[in-house]
Amino acid sequence: MRAVGDETATGYTQGKGKNAANISSREIKSKLFKGLFIGATGFSLIVLLVLLIRIFTQGIGFLSWDFLTSFPSRRPADAGIYSAFIGTIWMMAVTAPVSFVLGVGTAIYLEEYAPKNRFTGLIQMNISNLAGVPSIVFGLLGLTIFVRELSLGRSVLAGGFTMALLILPIIVVASQEAIRSVPAELKEASYGMGATKWQTTYRIVLPAALPGILTGNILALSRAIGETAPLIMIGALTYVAFLPEHLLSQFTVMPIQIFNWTSRPQEEFHFVAASGIILLLVMLLVMNSIAVWIRNKFQKRL
Amino acid sequence: MNNRSNHSISKMIEEKASNRGMTKFAEGLMPKVFLTCALISILTTVGIVLTLIFETFSFFQEVQVAEFITSSDWYPLHGDPSYGIRPLITGTLMIAAIAMLIAIPIGLASAIFLSEYASDKTRRMVKPILEVLAGIPTIVYGFFALTFVTPLLQNIIPGLSIYNALSPGIVVGIMIIPMVASLSEDAMSAVPQSMREGAFALGSTRFEVAVKVVLPAALSGIIASFVLAVSRAIGETMIVTVAGGSNPTTSMDVTSAVQTMTAYIVQVTLGDAGYGTTEYYSIYAVGMTLFIFTLVMNVIAHIISKRFREVY
Numbered sequence: 254m255r256a257v258g259d260e261t262a263t264g265y266t267q268g269k270g271k272n273a274a275n276i277s278s279r280e281i282k283s284k285l286f287k288g289l290f291i292g293a294t295g296f297s298l299i300v301l302l303v304l305l306i307r308i309f310t311q312g313i314g315f316l317s318w319d320f321l322t323s324f325p326s327r328r329p330a331d332a333g334i335y336s337a338f339i340g341t342i343w344m345m346a347v348t349a350p351v352s353f354v355l356g357v358g359t360a361i362y363l364e365e366y367a368p369k370n371r372f373t374g375l376i377q378m379n380i381s382n383l384a385g386v387p388s389i390v391f392g393l394l395g396l397t398i399f400v401r402e403l404s405l406g407r408s409v410l411a412g413g414f415t416m417a418l419l420i421l422p423i424i425v426v427a428s429q430e431a432i433r434s435v436p437a438e439l440k441e442a443s444y445g446m447g448a449t450k451w452q453t454t455y456r457i458v459l460p461a462a463l464p465g466i467l468t469g470n471i472l473a474l475s476r477a478i479g480e481t482a483p484l485i486m487i488g489a490l491t492y493v494a495f496l497p498e499h500l501l502s503q504f505t506v507m508p509i510q511i512f513n514w515t516s517r518p519q520e521e522f523h524f525v526a527a528s529g530i531i532l533l534l535v536m537l538l539v540m541n542s543i544a545v546w547i548r549n550k551f552q553k554r555l
Numbered sequence: 556m557n558n559r560s561n562h563s564i565s566k567m568i569e570e571k572a573s574n575r576g577m578t579k580f581a582e583g584l585m586p587k588v589f590l591t592c593a594l595i596s597i598l599t600t601v602g603i604v605l606t607l608i609f610e611t612f613s614f615f616q617e618v619q620v621a622e623f624i625t626s627s628d629w630y631p632l633h634g635d636p637s638y639g640i641r642p643l644i645t646g647t648l649m650i651a652a653i654a655m656l657i658a659i660p661i662g663l664a665s666a667i668f669l670s671e672y673a674s675d676k677t678r679r680m681v682k683p684i685l686e687v688l689a690g691i692p693t694i695v696y697g698f699f700a701l702t703f704v705t706p707l708l709q710n711i712i713p714g715l716s717i718y719n720a721l722s723p724g725i726v727v728g729i730m731i732i733p734m735v736a737s738l739s740e741d742a743m744s745a746v747p748q749s750m751r752e753g754a755f756a757l758g759s760t761r762f763e764v765a766v767k768v769v770l771p772a773a774l775s776g777i778i779a780s781f782v783l784a785v786s787r788a789i790g791e792t793m794i795v796t797v798a799g800g801s802n803p804t805t806s807m808d809v810t811s812a813v814q815t816m817t818a819y820i821v822q823v824t825l826g827d828a829g830y831g832t833t834e835y836y837s838i839y840a841v842g843m844t845l846f847i848f849t850l851v852m853n854v855i856a857h858i859i860s861k862r863f864r865e866v867y
Contacts, residue, residue: 276758283762287672293664294681297732301688304699311702358592366586367593376593379600385783385853386846387790389817390603392824393842397606401830418599425596449578451585479692482792482817486824508694508793515698515797523702530695537690 308534312527320528324494325510329521334529336493337510340409341478341536343497344506347413348420348477353470355417356424360466363425364432365454384422391419392486400487407488408501415483420473427469431462464551471544475537481508507533607846610839617833623840629803629814631823631834638837640844642803646720646813647848650795651788653724653809654731658784661728662735663777669736670743671765682737689733697797700726705798718800718812726798727791731784738783742776743769779860786852790845792817816845 315329323333359380367373395415405411435458443453459466484506493505507529514526615623618638626639665685669678705722709715715722746769754768770777800812801822814822820838828834 279760279763283760286762286766287668290664290668290672293661294668294736296661297665297688297729297736298681298684300729301684303703304691304695307699307703308695355592355595358589359596362586362589362593366589376597380596381857382850382853383596383600385786385849386603387792387817387849389790389792389820390607390842390846390849393820393839394599394603394606396824397610398602418595421596421599449582451582452578454585475690479690479694481692481694482796482821485821488824508692511698512694512793512797515694515701523698526698530698533692534695537692541690 305534308527308530311524312529312531315524315528316531320525321532325513329519329525332514332522332525334507334510334532336496337505337507337529338532339496340489340493340504341506343409343500343502343504344413344416344484345474345478347410347500348416349470349474351414352417352420352424352473352477356421356470356473357428357466359421359425360428360432361454361459364429365450365458380422380425384426387482388419388480389482389486391415392483394418395483395487406501407490407503409497409504410500411487412484412489412504412506413500415487416477416480419480419483420477423473423476424470427473428462428466431465431469432458434465435461464547468544468548471540471547475540475544478506478536478540479508479533481512484509485512507536603846607839607843610836611843614833614836614840617836618840627805629819631837636833638833638840640816640841642805643814643816643819643841644844645805645807646795646799646803647789647815647817647845649720649807649809649813650724650727650791650799650815651785653721654728654788655781655785657725657728658731658735658788659781662732662780662784663739665732665736666739666743666777667765667770670740671761671769685733685736688729689737691730693730693791693793694797696726696730697723697794700794700798712810715810716800716812718798718802720799720809720811720813723795723798724809726794727788730791730794731787734787735780735784738780739773739777742773742780745776746772775859775863779856782852782856782859786849786856789852790817790849792821796821816841820845 320333321338322335323331324336325334326332359376363373363377367376392415395411395418399405399411399414400407403411405414439457439461440453443457448456489509490503490505493503497504511526511529511533514522514529517523623638623640625641626637627641628637628639629642630637669681673681700722701717704726705715705717705719708719708722708725712721750768750772751764754764759767795815796818799815799818801814801818802812803814803819804811819841823834823838
């Protein structure tokens with residue numbers, strides 16, 4: 254039996270000798286391209302590594318307690334990020350609640366209440382289109398509507414609202430996914446117990462979807478913290494030696510302060526900018542870690 | 556005991572009856588509240604479009620539409636100002652083209668690797684790193700372009716000026732690699748496993764399966780990801796503002812300074828153009844052009860991914 258099998262195999266190989274050579278060259282080609290694909294993927298990782306190492310080696314020398322607690326200065330050695338750091342926190346205090354309420358509200362409407370008609374389709378399409386609008390165009394909107402028409406001035410409130418609208422699509426989409434992933438059995442059990450729609454939404458759906466919603470919100474906020482262009486448009490200042498006192502105060506944020514330092518000709522200011530970037534990246538890292546932690550902690554329960 | 560439980564049930568019923576008005580009220584109110592939230596997103600779009608249209612209209616009362624479209628000079632600060640959008644469009648498209656030259660091959664190759672070659676474990680490790688790359692603020696990329704990529708390129712190309720199109724173009728490309736990679740990978744992962752197995756059974760190598768079976772099957776999603784990436788590159792602001800310079804030109808020289816539409820808007824905002832001047836209104840006309848460009852791109856991407864999608 255075995256001999257026969259071998260014979261056939263040998264005959265086959267001899268007959269198709271040309272094809273066999275072809276196979277090995279095709280295999281080599283396959284291996285070669287595999288290397289190429291790995292190389293391309295590795296490129297991104299290397300760039301990320303180089304970027305982080307560059308910024309850390311440039312900025313670590315200027316990073317100190319004084320840097321965190323000083324106002325900006327004309328002399329690089331005295332320059333600090335205090336007013337920008339506090340400004341970022343003020344702006345987030347406006348953006349976070351506004352975008353949370355609007356985003357989650359929209360998601361609940363679309364997932365739980367909206368009838369399946371043209372109008373709902375329009376809202377859904379509108380949200381995905383808004384996600385593709387360049388951030389600087391949101392800045393033009395903020396400048397015209399919030400700063401001028403509503404006379405909020407170049408204030409924390411105008412900046413916070415603009416940012417809330419910018420990240421709204423991200424929050425809506427993330428919250429929709431979270432709400433959609435709540436099992437239908439949970440809702441049906443609630444209805445079966447005689448709960449109304451709002452009671453079911455408020456007591457069953459929202460608590461179950463909350464981890465997903467929170468993760469989406471935190472990720473969206475971390476996008477807002479790093480955004481520069483829209484805030485330049487609404488006129489967040491580049492040189493601020495005071496802290497915002499109320500919601501209508503003028504302010505600056507960390508990315509704008511970093512932009513200001515980057516565009517100065519003196520090289521020392523680039524080191525100061527790098528220190529600011531380290532602080533910004535650490536903030537983003539903390540927020541993302543919290544988001545991942547929430548996701549992992551609550552994922553298994555459903 | 557029986558008595559007590561009866562008592563509490565009747566109490567519950569009583570409470571329930573007294574709350575019924577409240578429940579009914581909330582039941583009627585909440586849909587309206589949520590609808591209002593949803594309408595804000597529509598209002599945002601309407602606000603953007605109306606703002607751009609009205610202020611662009613003000614701009615065109617002072618500048619001829621023909622001049623805006625046909626003139627090849629953009630000198631808003633000149634004594635005899637000229638407003639031709641072409642230099643800004645040239646700068647924008649040049650940056651986008653360089654970015655795509657980087658992002659398409661590397662992004663697509665990464666997508667093929669992740670979808671066709673990588674083990675689950677590798678994928679779980681690589682994807683979060685790509686997400687980190689996508690989450691880095693653009694101002695950080697701008698800083699990187701100006702203080703690292705430009706000096707690096709100056710060593711290779713001696714005539715490169717500090718502000719140029721090449722360096723921000725490359726860095727914008729790096730920024731959108733994760734977007735191309737993850738959207739293309741999604742499209743390729745959606746190709747059913749049975750098609751791959753069929754090709755393997757016919758004696759295909761892994762590379763042939765990836766390029767001759769999976770790639771064509773996922774093509775609509777992949778092309779849509781390219782178009783979305785172009786749209787993203789066109790709208791990118793901080794990298795080009797920091798590293799691209801402010802020299803509106805129709806020249807295609809990648810080694811000298813350029814100005815994109817976004818960089819011009821930032822330049823005017825940072826300057827002291829007073830409210831109501833032609834220069835002030837010009838940012839809306841440029842913003843309108845930018846908005847139309849990205850909207851068209853997004854709609855094209857949408858159509859490609861919907862119309863030409865193969866359904867298995």
